[in-house]
Amino acid sequence: MKLLLMDLHDDILYEIISYLDVASIGRLSCACRKIYRLCQEDVVWRRIARRLVNIGKDDTSSRIRCLPIKERCRISLNWINGRCRDKCLMKFGINLLPWLQLEDQHLFLTFGADICCYKLRPNGEIPRSPRALCVGHQDDVCRFVKKGPNLVSGGRDGAVISWHVRTGRIRHIYHGHTGDVNCVDLKQDLILSGSRDQTVKLWSKDSGVCHYTVHAQDRVWAVKFNPWDSSFISGTASYFQITPLRLWDIQTGKLRQVIGRSYRKGAGILDAHFESPHCLLSCGYDTYIRIWDIRHNHNTSVLQFEEPDDSAIYCIQTDGKNLIASGSSRYGVVRLWDKRMTKCMQTFYVGSHISSPVYSLKFNSTQMYVALANCLRRLDFRSR
CATH class of the missing domain: 1.20.1280 (Monooxygenase)
Known part of the structure; x- marks a missing residue:
């Protein structure tokens, strides 16, 4: 049968x-x-x-x-085939160093010394007027981070400020840095800030007390808490031939380990993210995206992806699994990488005739928002 x-x-x-x-x-x-x-x-x-x-x-x-x-x-x-619509959502009028954060249906964007919050429309557009505006820095905001109802920012005025997100009011100002605060991070009641003055400071969010100061011996471009561990990493400029990526203990502020050995002078770290308790991603002036397993070999990365145009990589984001998006320092180039592939999966020249670096990018499952020096653009992958 x-x-x-x-x-x-x-x-x-x-x-x-x-x-x-x-x-x-x-x-x-x-x-x-x-x-x-x-x-x-x-x-x-x-x-x-x-x-x-x-x-x-x-x-x-x-x-x-x-x-x-x-x-x-x-x-x-x-995403895999590079089919999307590129649209300019906002023009700044002047050149800025914008930073983005995308959370649910809200987009947070720095605009000089201010931080704006826009409620996204169902089609991904942004309204003309922000929903909330955080005003308090005396100079440009370099970085900020929002987690839950808390937002913390660092600026070129040397100040670290915590904000009430809904009202845009200042909760506390933390003074102590003598140079630009290039990076901040937030974990429960702790605030981490890194500065051009070659120090990393750990603050109490509520009391404003500085628990300790770590002397990084180089300009600090990136700091990040490990969400699963009592540690944090710092990324420095590598101007003085000091290994730029280092892991520190939160409780004591002492160095736990140095990550990587093959950095050349000036090849500093600009952005870093923890994907898991032991998996760390980094990028910077060395033109590589590197994936580290901090449990084992601290000298060699597990995976690395080289920028084809030999440009610095300003920012990265991952979906937590196989996709990595990176922003290049030249021509508004955004690249998509698949960890299962050795070469770049897709390249987008965001906004034709724009030579700006990609200072920040954030994406969800359907759209990517890209901040350039003079505009905010959106790549929409929902198109058929």
Whole structure:
């Protein structure tokens, strides 16, 4: 007796279909109504989603969580194939050093000495007027970080300020740095700040007391708490041939370990992120994105990706799995990297005829926001 494909149980057919690529599923769905119905089920697309990037399973946005898994896979393929719409959302009029943070349906953006909060519209656009405006720095804001109801910023005036997000009012001002505060981070009741004055300071958010000062012996460009551990990392400029990436103990402020040995002079760290308790990503003037496992070999990175144009990498973001987005120092170049590939997956020249560095970028499952010197742009990957 011959056994036909259609005689198999639906569960077996689901399993078979889920091993096909997207193009093959599209052709197979034209066979008959039953196969078409099976090809639309989430159980088929969940297995396919594991092979894609930025699928958005952990996205906090309710608009993205409600998307069917098949639609998420379609959008993910747009990321992989570079299909998107590039649109300018805002022109600044003057050249700035903007910094972004994207949280749910709110976009936070520095504008000189101010921090603006915009509530995003369903189509990803931003309103003309910000919802909240944080005004208090005497000079440009270099970096800020928002976690929950708390926002902390550092500026070129040497001040670190904590804000009430909803009202935009100042909660506390922390004085102590004698140079530009290039980076800040926040963890529960602790604030971390790094400055051009070659120091890293740990503050109490509520009392404003400085617990201790770490002398980094070089200009500090990046600081980041380990969310799962009692440690933090600092990234410095590497002007004085001191290894720029170092891990410190939160409790004592003492050096735990030096990460990496092969940095050349001036190849400093500009941005860094913890992906897990032991996985660290870094980028900077050495033109590489490096992935470190701080449990084992501290001298050599686990993976590294080289910028093809030999440009400094100003900022990076990851989806927590396989996708990394990076912003280059020249021509508004944004690159997408897949950890499973050795070469760049996609390159976008954000805004034609713009030679600005990409100072900051943030993305969710459907859109990426890119801050250049004179404008804010959006790449929308939902287009068909």
